[in-house]
Amino acid sequence: MGVSTAQSEGITMSGGGLYSLATVGAKHVIDAATPLVVEAINALPESSFNNGFTLSDMGCADAGTSLSMIASAIEAVNQRVPESPVSIVYTDQPRNDFNALITNVYGLGPFETYLDDRANIFPLVSGTSFYRQIMPAESLNIGFSATAMHWLSQKVCNISNHVQAVGAKGDELQAFRQQAHKDWRQILMHRAHELKPGGKLVLINFGTDEKGQYLGNTGGINMFDTFNEIWQSFVDEKRVSQKEYENMTLPQYYNSVEEFSAPLTNPDEPVYQAGLRLDHIDTRVVKCPFAKDFESHGDSIQFAKKYIPTIRSWNESIFLNGLCSDRPLAERRELIEDYYGTYRSMVENNPEGHGMDYVHAYTVISKVE
Ligand SMILES: C[S@@+](CC[C@H](N)C(=O)[O-])C[C@H]1O[C@@H](n2cnc3c(N)ncnc32)[C@H](O)[C@@H]1O
Numbered sequence: 319m320g321v322s323t324a325q326s327e328g329i330t331m332s333g334g335g336l337y338s339l340a341t342v343g344a345k346h347v348i349d350a351a352t353p354l355v356v357e358a359i360n361a362l363p364e365s366s367f368n369n370g371f372t373l374s375d376m377g378c379a380d381a382g383t384s385l386s387m388i389a390s391a392i393e394a395v396n397q398r399v400p401e402s403p404v405s406i407v408y409t410d411q412p413r414n415d416f417n418a419l420i421t422n423v424y425g426l427g428p429f430e431t432y433l434d435d436r437a438n439i440f441p442l443v444s445g446t447s448f449y450r451q452i453m454p455a456e457s458l459n460i461g462f463s464a465t466a467m468h469w470l471s472q473k474v475c476n477i478s479n480h481v482q483a484v485g486a487k488g489d490e491l492q493a494f495r496q497q498a499h500k501d502w503r504q505i506l507m508h509r510a511h512e513l514k515p516g517g518k519l520v521l522i523n524f525g526t527d528e529k530g531q532y533l534g535n536t537g538g539i540n541m542f543d544t545f546n547e548i549w550q551s552f553v554d555e556k557r558v559s560q561k562e563y564e565n566m567t568l569p570q571y572y573n574s575v576e577e578f579s580a581p582l583t584n585p586d587e588p589v590y591q592a593g594l595r596l597d598h599i600d601t602r603v604v605k606c607p608f609a610k611d612f613e614s615h616g617d618s619i620q621f622a623k624k625y626i627p628t629i630r631s632w633n634e635s636i637f638l639n640g641l642c643s644d645r646p647l648a649e650r651r652e653l654i655e656d657y658y659g660t661y662r663s664m665v666e667n668n669p670e671g672h673g674m675d676y677v678h679a680y681t682v683i684s685k686v687e
Contacts, residue, residue, distance in 0.1 A: 363516035370403035377466025380418035389432035412445035473569035498571035510592035525679040527601035538671030566640030598682040609673030622665035
């Protein structure tokens with residue numbers, strides 16, 4: 319009952335190394351998780367360093383945003399077992415831009431790499447989805463993932479009144495909830511197999527926090543409602559059809575702390591029975607770097623120029639794929655340009671309240687020894 323690769327292959331981040339350049343906020347999110355990764359390494363049982371140390375970065379995109387965190391992880395391993403072999407397994411979907419990843423990890427791009435820090439570091443690359451087992455059983459010391467597991471294994475239905483589950487209602491919302499419930503457990507069960515006894519997961523996932531906040535909804539203008547309003551205006555103007563609009567539904571769900579925790583704290587859950595336990599969960603808001611910069615420079619044109627590409631880096635592929643394939647590709651691309659152009663003008667003309675603050679659950683999970 320595996321998940322077909324094709325089901326989720328429409329999701330791609332911007333390629334050509336643009337992802338990490340456009341999403342400095344995602345790097346801030348990972349940097350904030352570095353102490354949790356170092357603590358997790360410090361708490362690993364001595365025996366788990368036999369046969370070397372392995373860390374996976376699941377849903378790594380072009381790997382630029384996690385380079386500093388991984389450098390710190392390698393340093394922490396070195397403190398425990400000097401010169402221990404370290405394998406870093408980068409994983410993402412098959413259509414990910416792995417060339418950009420190689421460029422970043424091997425120091426051929428704009429970022430500094432950890433590869434020259436010392437000998438015995440082995441980067442490895444996998445195109446296996448985190449909805450499957452990626453690594454051999456009991457081979458993993460630390461499984462890491464940031465800002466990736468909100469992508470569901472499939473789009474369970476289209477949403478008729480919104481582009482994301484945050485605006486869904488009734489049966490549609492329920493369908494997303496159920497899919498997310500199943501998917502989170504599937505992700506964890508595979509990790510339970512991969513982890514060595516005493517191994518740990520540090521998972522930084524988009525979620526809904528205790529105040530009901532989520533990505534782009536922290537008190538200002540709701541970013542997802544803005545996505546939706548612009549597409550609905552395109553429907554009203556008969557530029558896109560209702561069917562195309564509905565096809566643009568993002569296959570995502572933001573779990574609450576309770577939803578993240580349940581399979582790890584309830585002894586009746588198969589994940590718990592497979593040996594995974596919740597060590598830590600907290601929610602954090604990391605400010606949108608572009609909205610923050612705007613507060614000091616006050617230039618709305620500059621703000622919009624930086625802000626729109628960060629949004630575009632993760633939702634353009636879904637919106638483009640939602641448009642009818644009968645339209646010539648050039649026409650589809652023009653609609654997409656108009657969409658982001660409209661959004662840019664909105665921010666330029668009325669910047670107050672726009673921004674994509676990140677809201678994450680920072681989770682540490684361990685496998686019993
Ligand atoms: C927003 S990017 C996050 C990249 C990086 N981890 C970061 O935090 O900057 C989300 C990544 O998750 C990947 N992704 C989505 N679904 C996935 C799946 N089922 N298996 C592996 N990766 C997936 C996407 O391809 C994308 O590269």
